[in-house]
Amino acid sequence: MAVLPADPSSRALIRRLLHGYLMQHRRGIALAVLCTLALAGLTALYPIVIQQGFDRFTANDPQLIWLLPLVIIVVTCAKALAQYGQAVAVQSVVLRVIEALQGDLFRALTRADLASVVREAPARHATKFTVDAAAIREALTKSINGGADVLTVVGLIASMVWLDWQMSLIAAALYPIAVVPILRLGKRIRRASGGMQERMGETAAQLTESFAAARVVRAYRLEAQEEARAAHAFARLRESLFGIARTRASLDPTLEALGGIAVAAVLGFVGWRVASGQGTVGEFTGFVAALLIASRPVRALGSLNAAMQEGLAGLSRVFAVVDTPRHILDAPDAVPLPAGRGRVEFDAVGFRYDGTPDAALTSLSFTAEPGQTVALVGPSGAGKSTALALVPRLYDATAGAVRLDGADVRAVTLASLRDAIAYVGQDAVMFDDTAFANIACGRPDATAAEVEAAARAAAAHDFIAALPEGYHTVLGPGGGRLSGGQRQRIALARALLRDPRVLLLDEATSALDAENEALVQAALARLRQGRTTLVIAHRLATVREADRIVVMQDGRAVEQGTHAALMAEDGLYARLVRTQAFDNTETVAA
Template sequence: MAALPADASSRALIRRLLRDYLARHRRGILLAVLCTLALAGLTALYPIVIQQGFDRFSNADPDLIWLLPVVIILVTCAKALAQFGQAVAVQSVVLRVIEALQSDLFRALTRADLASVVRDAPARHATRFTVDAAAIREALTKSINGAADILTVVGLVGSMVWLDWQMSLIAAAMYPIAIVPILRLGKRIRRASGGMQERMGETAAQLTESFAAARVVRTYRLEAQEEARAGRAFARLRESLFAIARTRASLDPTLEALGGFAVAAVLGFVGWRVASGQGTIGEFTGFVAALLIAARPARALGSLNAALQEGLAGLSRVFAVIDVPRQVRDAPDAVPLPPGHGRVEFADVGFRYDGTPDAALEGLSFAAEPGQTVALVGPSGAGKSTALALVPRLYDATAGAVRIDGADVRTVTLASLRDAIAYVGQDAVMFDDTAFANIACGRPGATAAEVEAAARAAAAHDFIAALPEGYRTPLGTGGGRLSGGQKQRVALARALLRDPRVLLLDEATSALDAENEALVQAALARLRQGRTTLVIAHRLATVREADRIVVMQDGRAVEQGTHAALMAGDGLYARLVRTQAFGGEVAAAA
């Protein structure tokens, strides 16, 4: 779509919006159209009511003059009712369309490849749901209201022609002249809108980063540095917003000036005609009323293009995310993961992140048998976390194959593969929900007894039970009610509840104290029976218990074996142990 010319791209965006979103709300649109027709017709009736009032009632029985206020009140009330119905119907349709767009956008992001999601900061994604959605909502509202304005102007033009067709020609001559500045300013606003929304995303991302690093900022006295960074971001955002505001500000004065020329020309012509006895006061008053009433919808139509361009820019960004093709997806002939006990094999696996020249993994080969615990160790950047990410297909290997129970993970369905795996990372992820919900999401539909059993196995039951509402206590954003170690145990309970075939632990016990780590290790020992566990650990106690240790360096497995065998080999692993790379207890344990 980006390769299309601007007008072709706009038409494609509008067609897609009409086909995929607006077409679902035919009843709401029909109600809005009916109210719009009533509103336009009643507005166009005003000048005729005024003309008839002046010309008829002034020459009739004075007792009939009271009818004019009554007619005006009736027309006004009917117009107000139509205006209310139109506004409610339009907003009902627009907000439902925005809700559907936001749902589709969120669905696209939650199901997108991990690589495409982590490419942008979370705050940048969030702006698409707020800033872009607001621009699209305004454009939709003004576009639908624009139909009412068009009908209103058409009706008023009809009234003008009925009153005096010669004066109508003079007024109509000014409208084509206004098209040129409207189109030019609209293009400028669309270009400026792209820059503004980009600055919005940058600012939101920087603010999120600064607030997340609050402890580091205060500890290192970086307040002034962060304030300067934020100041620069705010300045760039202000410049982008001002560019749009300045362009918008020039639109209404332009239309106002053109409208003034039209009114002046009409008044001059009408004054000459009335003075020469060729028209009535009623025709003059009604025509001028129609011209002045038409000024508001005419200006609204002039600003419609600006709002439409901003909305199209936002719509383009939303659809660009929705349309990103997924690389990690089910193969056309994908089958469910075959039965088994979770044997994991890395066969000459290679992997390279997009945009990076060096391979993260290269020729990685090892096997983990059911019931075994295999520890991946090595210096930072060796590729341990990357290797773990290939098992549930968060990324796909670019060479070799990762197999579970003999099946290449790329040939089985993602649902069956991920249902067989549980993962606990370095940073325990907590949802803004109850303790029960945070554990139960490991296996939707689990009973309260099963959730409690998993919590007990992860040494989490006691502190959860001590919360104000026990398992029904909301944990807050990011699990704010819990300590780091408590969050890790809730995350581990979630994995235990899943009862997986393969368990992936990325330094999952790093935040536990010695007492709780011993309890969790005991629970993990029971869980590992008949299952495969791949663990990344920096604590020697965890590594020593592994059935096999795979020592990684530069994306390769340079050593494999038990703790005793690797110490006897006096290679990289032995050097890591001697340099206390596994924590403070290493020297004594070695």
């Protein structure tokens, strides 16, 4: 039978779900309750109708027995109507609650600190919207329907007591015995559900990784290796699912056996009473009908605890994400970013990623004056991308300060800071939306003319106009309908439309061929005009054009200056150039 979980954390989850989500839909709940009361009442009428039909009609006028089927048809139709209304009302409320939970979860993830999001593979996050949401939905549906089952059982018990209170005591004495195994099985299911969700997340993450690496898998003939990894993941998932299925499978047989014992005991007692003349055939038939009708809702209440435990496990995981504290927030006294032309200063900046012993940046200092292009170069792992991420506060410096136009970026509002910055990475991020929408997300209030002007400046207008529906062509997942160079120019158009003070370029041309690179470089030249640009580049041509080059090693700035000055110093930068660390055929000559 349905029992409120004794675990305080479970009660807290239920209260939060009730007050934070369910109570927002009082009208739907009221309609569900109304239909539930009608359904329970009409179900409880069945035994009374049968008893009255056999006893009253046959005793007074046997010819009236034909009214019994008519009454049953009326009651059945009314019950069916109430059942339909209850099912629709319940699903309306449940699905709206799930929608709200998914919205809160997505909002929490999109606004969470980048560090907390990247700890898990995207597929693991996705399972919370699907698998966990499905478990919560089932638990909610069964819990609300459990209210109908409770009322139905109460109504049937009232009918049985009205028919024969002595027989009712026999039936009632046996059902509570089922509570102990049901509660024990529920705890086992909740523990197993946590493991199952982990296996689901692992499997989804592995499949996503394998499909994303399809070219590498085929090029290196890794098919057998990936198949073995997938088979291992499927086996672990099967074991987890089978563990839950085996535990849940024991519930119905337990309830079935107890129900059978109750029915047998009642039938024996009722048969003896009728045979001894202490009861009527109508009472016997009505009581047995009530007992048999009650078996279905009683079994449903018995399995409710298992569904609740799975739902609570999913709800716990969802709320754990929603409640994860954010650290990248507006300071209590944060002010809008002051006016300026984009002067960026790193003042003895230090940074360490959570859980790593070594610092990613140590006393990094340099200045990018308004309108300058500053190139960050150095060997892999020197901290270049980390430094770039500190400017828009994707992470916060753990020592020193990053300043934009004289203001510490931690002292200004996030909205004003990020509105002043545009970012273009090596892999141009495209959304599964139209070309227009992909550019306009740089500035959502931009007009069509402004979007087209940005596309022209980024050398993207011609190929966009040639698409089947022009700017209204959906680009597909990841911009799959475009080449790498075209995606990059869309990303540059997005940045141009934003009209930022500061432009962050993270190897924006390293993955392009010569023809596309020339087009993108021309667009970049227009984009950099009048803006402060911090660029991570592996192309010597890009580095040589910079006003200042900051050479990084082990999170520090070991050299700074122009290309000519650094070559004259014959330090790390000169060695990088001579060893062709930059992708350029003229490297050695330089």
